[in-house]
Amino acid sequence: MLKVILNGANGRMGRVLQEMIAGDADMVIAAGIDREEFSADFPTFQNMADCDVAADVVIDFSHYTATPAVLDYCVEKQLPVVVATTGLEEDTKKRLLAASEKTAVFFSANMSIGINLLAKAIREITPLLEDDFNVEIIEKHHNQKKDSPSGTALLLADAVNDAVKEKKTYIYGRHGNDLSNPLSELGIHAVRGGTIPGEHTVLYAGPDEIIELNHLALSRNIFANGAVKAAKYVSQKSAGLYDMEQLIDEK
Template sequence: MINVILHGANGRMGKVLQEIIADQENMTVAAGIDRETFAADFPTFQSLDECDVSADVVIDFSHYTAVPAVLDYCVGKQLPVVIATTGLNEDTKAYLAEASKKTAVFFSFNMSLGINLLAKAIREITPLLEDNFNIEIVEKHHNQKKDSPSGTALLLADAVNDAVQEKKTYIYGRHDNDLANPLSELGIHAVRGGTIPGEHTVIYAGPDEVIELNHLALSRNVFASGAVKAAKYISTKTIGLYNMEQLIDEK
């Protein structure tokens, strides 16, 4: 049985994770952490410092400002951790790497298996189109999402840059009146509205033809399911920085 400490347990994603973990035969929530008190079938705490429950892995779906403290806790307890929180700044991303020298850390800009398979496909397709096709990314999310562009849009943009001979410059929106729009630029555009869980489209626009690769998340379940898969994967690791691509490649 894999015992999970769920950090951000009473948030939108935390509630979805509770439901998905409850359906797992070999996994259970050992404790939930949330700054707001809430009722649950497992012990709850308002901070990790208060948590005295032993576990096999931590899943964090909270707020980017809380991630360093989560990493501190997991390093101190030698606990593997899945960081599913997005919007991390550069200092926190660097700390992920430092923490992974002392415990196992799993991080992805997006926990969806589909998105990460899309990134893998992008790396295969892009070299064949680089010389003649403009590449643009459009991402859509609900109106409560704070960061822009999404971490997933950057993940997909980085997948493009991993595959090209000449690295592309990221352009966030196009607001001028006299743009050249060269092939060396990659436009990234953000839409916010309603309750869209997440939609990402990679557009390859060439002479007389357009190819679009699209991923649509129909609910938050896809992200929670991916985080659960990540927790199972990393629960047996001791140190190292892991991601969804490694998980997929080991399948």
């Protein structure tokens, strides 16, 4: 039985994970961390450092400002950790690398299996289109999402740049009266409204033809499912930095 400490346990994704783990015969929530007090059938704490419950892995689905403390805790306790929180600052990403030298760290800007398969497809087709096609990314999310552009949009943009001969410059929204829109630019556009769980479109626009690769999240379950798979995967790993592409490749 895999014992999980869930950080951000009472947030939107935390509650989805609670339900998913409750239905998994191989996992149990050993403790939940959330800055707001809440009741549950497992021990709860408002501060990560106060958690004294034995566990096998930590899942962090919280706020980007909380992730450094999670990493410190996991290094101290030698616990594998899944960082599913988005909007991480550059300093926190450096701390991810440092923590991975001490324990197993799994990080993905999007926990969806489908999104990560989309990123792999992008790396395959982009080199064939680079010379003639503009590339634009449009992402849509609910109006409660704090970060923009989404971590997933950046993940997909980076997949494009991983595959091209000449790196593209990211343009965050386009405005102005005298734009040239060269192939060397990659536009990233954000839409916020309603309860959209998440939609990402990678658009290749060439001479007289358009190719669109689209991923639509119909519920938050896909992200929780990915986090559960990641927790099971990383709990068996030694110190190092792991991601969803490695998980998919090892299936």
